[in-house]
Every structure is written in C-alpha cells, then in structure tokens.
Amino acid sequence: MSQGSDVTAAILVIGDEILSGRTKDKNIGTIAEMLTEISVDLREVRIVPDERAEIVAAVNALRARYTYVFTSGGIGPTHDDITADSIAEAFGVGIDVDPRARAMLLERHRPEDLNEARLRMARIPDGAELIANPISKAPGFRLGNVHVMAGVPQILRAMLDEIRPTLTGNAPVxxxxxxxxxxxxxxxxxxxxxxxxxxxxxxxxxxxxxxxxxxxxxxxxxxxxxxxxxxxxxxxxxxxxxxxx
The missing domain is CATH 3.30.1370.10 (K Homology domain, type 1)
Known part of the structure; x- marks a missing residue:
C-alpha cells in the first residue's frame, strides 16, 4: 500500500538470463509473498543485466528510497557473477575473501577443492553480515539495508528463512x-x-x-x-x- 507506509521494500533481480528469457524468474513472487506476510510494502521491482554500472546505479537508487532492498542473482563462481563486487562499489567499501564465508564453504568442500572459482563465492564486501545458506553453504550477505541473495530459487527461499526474523514490518493490512x-x-x-x-x-x-x-x-x-x-x-x-x- 502506498498510503501511510513506513516500511517499504524493493527487489532487484540481476542477470542477463532473466532479461533474455532463458530463465523464468521465480524469485520475485517468493520475496513478495514473504514481504506481504510480514506487512512490508513492496513498492518496486527492477531487473538489470550483469553489468557493474547498471547494478551499482540500481542499488544506490533503491537503497536510498526504500527501507529494504533484496537482490537475487550474480553471487556464484563464474566470471559474470559480479554482484558482490558491484555492491562493494555502490557502498564504497573494499571486498576480499571473508574468513567466515570461507569456513562456510569448507563445510561442503575439501580445502584442496576451494579453487579460485569457488573462492569467488567467499568474497564479501567489508562490513557486511553474512546470510547463511543451509543448502550449498555459499552465503549471501547484508550490507546496510541491502540483502544480497542467490538466484537459485531453492537457495533464495532458504536465505529468506534466515533473514525473515531480522525484518520489521508495518501494522498488518x-x-x-x-x-x-x-x-x-x-x-x-x-x-x-x-x-x-x-x-x-x-x-x-x-x-x-x-x-x-x-x-x-x-x-x-x-x-x-x-x-x-x-x-x-x-x-x-x-x-x-x-x-x-
């Protein structure tokens, strides 16, 4: 609802595959349903490509306007997974392999299997809090009011379960x-x-x-x-x- 809304949210979906139609988004509805349940007003949804400038601009615009921002996609091990770096740039902070995130990956992978690609999933912006991932262990993170989550629907749902208790909503609708x-x-x-x-x-x-x-x-x-x-x-x-x- 637009009237009398104190707690608002936006969703930012990141990925060329969504814009091309190769992948059909399932995460917008999942996040929107959770927000409705806790009486947070979803006010905007954006979809941007895997381009750093586009992600940075969208994150900065949305985090300044809404109480919460939820992103999905772009935190995997491949070269085009640039969301974490883009979030760091948006906030003007550094980014590196986080020991906490590396420890989480070691719950699933042997040390010798933590190659450069997998360690990309442990690169977390400075000052961010981790969002646990009970399915594949590679964490999401929260920096300021921006919650950064995986694009895989099953993993995103698990991350939402982790962050839901930390969110504050409006009076029930x-x-x-x-x-x-x-x-x-x-x-x-x-x-x-x-x-x-x-x-x-x-x-x-x-x-x-x-x-x-x-x-x-x-x-x-x-x-x-x-x-x-x-x-x-x-x-x-x-x-x-x-x-x-």
Missing amino acids: ISETIEAGAIPEGDFAGALTGIAAAHPVVSIGSYPSMTPEGFRNRIVVRGRDREAVAAARAAIEQLLGGLRP
Missing part, C-alpha cells in the same frame, strides 16, 4: 473483498474513483475475471485502519446497490 458480480467496470469506475479520493488512507482496486459462471468483478479494499476500511467498504456497497437490477 486489513483486506476486504466486495463482490460486484456481473456489473461492468465501466458502470462504476467513475464513482469508484470518487470513493477512492474520499478515503485516501486505503487502497481500492477493481479486479475483473472470467469464471465458470461467466464474467465477474471484485472490488478489494486494503488498509491498516479498520474503521477506514469499513467506511470505504460501506460506500462501495452503497454504490453497487444502486447499480444492481
């Missing part, structure tokens, strides 16, 4: 659904705009769909003030009542 039936949106759109303007602390959305019974409309009122939600719902029900046969 109250959601009310009003069935508009087969009334076309065009019949109530103008009046609904007026109701939305008269109740600025809630959000009001109209959602048409096709069901087995035919065309149906639903109007959803969302807000954190129970009385305000109830007042908006009453106004909408009165509007619809005058339009029904």
Whole structure:
C-alpha cells in the first residue's frame, strides 16, 4: 500500500538470463509473498543485466528510497557473477575473501577443492553480515539495508528463512473483498474513483475475471485502519446497490 507506509521494500533481480528469457524468474513472487506476510510494502521491482554500472546505479537508487532492498542473482563462481563486487562499489567499501564465508564453504568442500572459482563465492564486501545458506553453504550477505541473495530459487527461499526474523514490518493490512458480480467496470469506475479520493488512507482496486459462471468483478479494499476500511467498504456497497437490477 502506498498510503501511510513506513516500511517499504524493493527487489532487484540481476542477470542477463532473466532479461533474455532463458530463465523464468521465480524469485520475485517468493520475496513478495514473504514481504506481504510480514506487512512490508513492496513498492518496486527492477531487473538489470550483469553489468557493474547498471547494478551499482540500481542499488544506490533503491537503497536510498526504500527501507529494504533484496537482490537475487550474480553471487556464484563464474566470471559474470559480479554482484558482490558491484555492491562493494555502490557502498564504497573494499571486498576480499571473508574468513567466515570461507569456513562456510569448507563445510561442503575439501580445502584442496576451494579453487579460485569457488573462492569467488567467499568474497564479501567489508562490513557486511553474512546470510547463511543451509543448502550449498555459499552465503549471501547484508550490507546496510541491502540483502544480497542467490538466484537459485531453492537457495533464495532458504536465505529468506534466515533473514525473515531480522525484518520489521508495518501494522498488518486489513483486506476486504466486495463482490460486484456481473456489473461492468465501466458502470462504476467513475464513482469508484470518487470513493477512492474520499478515503485516501486505503487502497481500492477493481479486479475483473472470467469464471465458470461467466464474467465477474471484485472490488478489494486494503488498509491498516479498520474503521477506514469499513467506511470505504460501506460506500462501495452503497454504490453497487444502486447499480444492481
């Protein structure tokens, strides 16, 4: 919700493979669902290529605007995994192999197997806190309000479980659904705009769909003030009542 939001978030998805369509993103929905559960308002999603300048610019723009930023992708062992270096540049700090991260990798790999490529996954910006990865052990990290996570959906979900207790949300959102039936949106759109303007602390959305019974409309009122939600719902029900046969 945009009204009265104190705790906000943005998602930054990093990867040429997402932009090309080779990989279908599954992480945006996963992160958004978690944020909704803890009442953090997701306000923006960006997707950028594996280019340092693009990542740095996006991170700096988003971290200045929102309470939390969540990134996915680009922290693996290959040459195009440049997210960690880009985050370090965005914050103006150094980056090197972190002994804590190296110890985590040793839980999965033998010392002789920690080649240069695998050690890339232990390179962490100075001052960052690690995000544990119980699946493949290569950690994510948090620097400032930016949480940097893997692009592999299963690993990202595990990292979200690790950071969820550290996040603070807003007051819970109250959601009310009003069935508009087969009334076309065009019949109530103008009046609904007026109701939305008269109740600025809630959000009001109209959602048409096709069901087995035919065309149906639903109007959803969302807000954190129970009385305000109830007042908006009453106004909408009165509007619809005058339009029904």
